[in-house]
Amino acid sequence: MSESIDRDLTLSVNGIAYPVSVDTSRNLLSVIRTEIGLTGTKEGCDDCECGACMVLLDGQPVNSCSYLAAQAVGREITTIEGVMDGQELHPLQRNLLEEGGVQCGFCTPGMIMSATALLARTPSPSDEEIRIGLSGNLCRCTGYAKIIAAVRRTADES
């Protein structure tokens, strides 16, 4: 086994600069959860298959399990903890609750990150665009209908 090579990095997460010293082989997900201490981003598969670890990098959705922390230096990382508008829930968060789009909640943070990116690039998506936009995020609880409804409502309200 190779010796680990720690490197000092500064990661900008939700507008806050975090200095960390991590092995260059560490993925972004593990650094966000363990070093930075934000556990809202979940690990479901560690293989880009489920979307639970989705974060935004300069606004683009990325599976953080398969992205090196070192690659995120100099870019703005947004996690679920950065979605709220001050003390207010983001409309997506509120609508997911009111439409019944949250059950076990494990996929919810990743789903919100993907939906945020979708609405940023397509403010008035068709239902088909919503389905495709969220198809990288697996949910086992809801059957997706109420998640789609929440994204639809958020788009319609804005």
Added chain:
Amino acid sequence: MTVTEPHPARPAPRFVRADGPDKVTGSGRYTADLSLTGVLAAKFRYADVSHARITRLDVSAARAMPGVMSVLTAADVPDVRFGPFVQDRTLFATDVVRFEGEIIAAVAATTAEIAQRAADAIVVEFEPLPVVTDLEASLATDAPLVHGDWADYGSAEVVVRDRNDASFSSITKGDAAAAMAGADVVVSSRYVADGCHAAPIEPRAVLAQWEGDKVTIWTSTQVPFDARAGVCETLKLPANRVRIIVPHLGGGFGGKCGFHYEAHIAALARAAKRPVRLVFSRREEFLAPDRRREGMIIDITTGMRTDGTIIARSGWIAIDNGAYTADAGFFSQLAAMHVAGPYRVPNVSIEAHLVYTNHQPSGSVRAPTAPQACWALESHTDELAKAVGLEPVAFRKLNAVDTGAEGPSGQTYDEIGLQQCIDAATANAGYGQELPDDEAIGVAIGWWPSFSVPSGAYVKIDGDGSGQIITGAQECGTGAVMTLRQLAADELGMAAEDFQLVYQDTSVAPYDMGATGSQTLFNNGRAVVNAAGQIAEQLRKLAADHLEASPDDIVLADGHASVAGTPTATVSIAELAGIASGGELLIGHGSGQPPGPPPLVGSTCVGDLGMAAFVAPQFSCHAVRVKLDRDTGVARVLAVSTAHDSGTIINELGALGQVEGGVLMGIGQALTEGTTYDDQGKQRNAAMLEYKLQTCADAPPINTHFVQIATPDAGPRGAKGLAEAPNVATAAAISNALAAIIGRPVRRLPMTAERVWETLNEEAAR
């Protein structure tokens, strides 16, 4: 303020979960999100072979590695054989390993990487044993035994066992053979279902910490009290020294029922004198737990009169138990009931075998045995309709049970809504409309019992008038625990938002069976209503003193206690709570008597595992519109219409979520989700990309209608269970749509594009 009846009929509020803000903001903690100072990482060494005798096990190199704090094998824990039906399991492999995910050793080390290297450094040598994978071959009298010592194992008295048959069950009513001989039309079918997985998105995690002789275990279980019982049994500890706490649980679907790794991690933590945490990889989640959905072989023969009336049914079922029995002991009877089906069948003879193999063990995944058995029976039912020239829905209306009818096991049903479900689901699907020739609507009916078991809860109102429900119940995402707030609130004339919940902690709350068997609202709802009812009595007495009235005249509504007919004579519940805080505190505790089993007439069951009669049975009908690409065999579900009789619906938004999630899981089972094995019984598709869950892009619109009928012996306000029922009939309805397009059924589940294409070409070649 208005004075109303104690249970005011008001429009159902939009349900916002009490745990919702935690879950949408990322502040909610799941087990893998927790840590403790000094925590160690755990890794297991798995057998990685399906059947072998251990000839050498040497952990000395692993124990000597820097950073390794404890390494445990069977030699380091009490010699206890456990299992709820058959005591065929040990924490660690002893002499023989029987499936690839069997645990041989456990390691705790300062980092996960060191723990993994240490686990890999354990030396294990095997002598191969014959691998048993074929269900029929396993039942042969000369088959190699999966458990050579099976006859010496302890088991529950009701379990009938013989060699590789871990649990046999039969239903016999009337004289099926004689009736079959006299039938005008007889149809026989064989259907074969692959096993599949619960696949919750959260891989399981366990964190254990000892303080003195007491251990606290945070774990992602659906059944905290069952997990505690497992720890106590295997580590020989009294219940009051083991505290199980479940943080937020990231889904279960049955996969996290039972007792899993809590004892391993507690034992590691005790040996290392440090807290220890286990977090499963997705691959481990596929391979190791004794909770995958069972593969089945189902033979059904039905005899009819020429008018389509069913007069006899016989069946033979083999269920893949896997290497250990876990909680699958009662599956043989459940499967037999689902092959018998919710039909008026006067003569029945069905036998079911739960068969040991060297596959991963089976266990309760959402409505165990039912989706496969329903798929087989309902596909067979469309074959029956075709054989007598009846339209499939008319055939079901003719033969399905109804209020007052006798079912296949001799149970006569009180008020039930199956016929109404058939009418509603087919009407809402537009059944009967002209469709393109590559589309069809398939229809299937299903049923599922409510589970009547003991359950407890406390309710308290503090001095400021805010309420707390302290319940043994477990929330796995369904919203069942969240809905308890509404029950307590309505009992006390308060708002659901006035209550907070303390739940899934075995040292704080009374017993509940957990998020299993769709039983939470059915049983814990009864407990919460009872507990809140005690406080309501206290409040009425306090208000009567305060308002100089009789307690019988006090009405609790809208946060106030008032004298009936005198709206001005009123006091807020918060004020009464303040008075109570200086005297007798407002505390209620509830359990209540679970409803008993319904009587059976005229049937006998060998291996009666408690499932021959269904308490407060739930019924459903699913009608699914499917489009088939004949060139590729790829089926697409265009729309789903469901109707469910789950009794009174207390939380409609939550109930719809259960149906929609169950349907999508059913679509996955129907079309893409199936475990494939190599010739050594090892899983070939233990990853999300190979084991395909349905995605958002696959999800069809789902229309749901609830048939709400006052059912005797139901739960609070006439509610039955709901979480599992929606998973029963979807695959069957898809099968019938495909058969209508192709001209014959696809007899393997999942009905993958390859299997559909094969069936298409067989039909074309005829």
